[in-house]
Amino acid sequence: MEKEISQAVIRRMPRYYRYLGELLDAGVDRISSNELSSRMRVTASQIRQDLNNFGGFGQQGYGYNVRYLYDEIGKILGLDRTHNMIVVGVGNLGQAIANYVKFEKLGFCIVGLFDIDPSLRGKQVRGLFVQMLEELPAFLEDHTVEIAALTIPKENAEATAKQLQSLGIGAIWNFAHVDLDCVEGLVVENVHLSDSLMQLSYNIANHNDR
Amino acid sequence: MEKEISQAVIRRMPRYYRYLGELLDAGVDRISSNELSSRMRVTASQIRQDLNNFGGFGQQGYGYNVRYLYDEIGKILGLDRTHNMIVVGVGNLGQAIANYVKFEKLGFCIVGLFDIDPSLRGKQVRGLFVQMLEELPAFLEDHTVEIAALTIPKENAEATAKQLQSLGIGAIWNFAHVDLDCVEGLVVENVHLSDSLMQLSYNIANHNDR
């Protein structure tokens, strides 16, 4: 790929995708960067800049075809194919993720649930039985898994991440309250809920929205 | 307040807080920006710049006292006091949040659970009974609530947010898959899980970690 695209841009792509999806549902079939900009409260310049990192999806004098742009952004984000995912750590949060239908619609397919707590063995969540983490290697012999949602306490997170990586799972959706950046070569996306809550708390005290 | 502090800085504060907490647990009682920088993989310059937005917490020739800095950042983030929170939408995610002990430790105290689904009425989660959203006004007569965690489908999110605001709840921790920026004066922190997953998906395909 020619030029590395910044995470600032990538972070905005799902938002474009969402707004375009809504336009699609509303039956709108074309939109200018200007109108999209006023709906999304970003500048039209930014929209055009962002999109042009990936290609010219619009047409002068016309704007953007909503369906086409929606699909193209979907492709950019890898939503044109299925991603198998397992949940490691079947506590409350792990179960919530396993039950979240939305992800499935986007192509993120939960194919297994794993934990180390023997008392969870055989528990069923949304049609899947909880398996022991030690069964994962066998499981991977006849399942392809791309992503592991890591919903375990921080104490075991790093060791578990390394273990998952050694089994060939290269991407971690990390809910544990630690950074996993010490694990080389792993693609990690952090969701630090308590960080988010603290940021909210700061903004309450200082009355700043973004 | 003299100068508005950017959200880029605010977003990093919880991370500092976390690393300092770990140092504290490890019995370290002082640290230089330089050593912290190599642990956290950010520049020492950035650490000093970030902290100096809020005041001079260090001492030349010595560095930072871990305990002191930890406490000060805690104050900045509003962790020196309790924040009452309700959960609106007691599905899987709402229940997971209600059960998450960590938040309590940080001073975010869940005092009520609300939903509009009558079949959930009386259901008990972590010692709290689910109440109907229409009971909220009465509930607020003898409870102070600062934050609402909004874990409901996107269709009702905006209307519900407005309703909460009219009842005096000024801060929303928003898990619904819409932006609530149309609601003026509300402090909103978004946790868009599917956005996060899409970003992960992009980074898998393009093998970039951050």
Place this chain on the structure above:
DNA sequence: TAGATTGTTAATCGATTAACAATC
């Protein structure tokens, strides 16, 4: 005091916005 390390100013880098020529 000498050494270490901060707080802070200045320099650089990157991201956002503005402007406009290209073109549908």
Place this chain on the structure above:
DNA sequence: TAGATTGTTAATCGATTAACAATC
């Protein structure tokens, strides 16, 4: 063709990094 709106270059703004004087 004239009008609209993109793609893209240039200008601005803000955030990060480097440097160093202040000072413990």
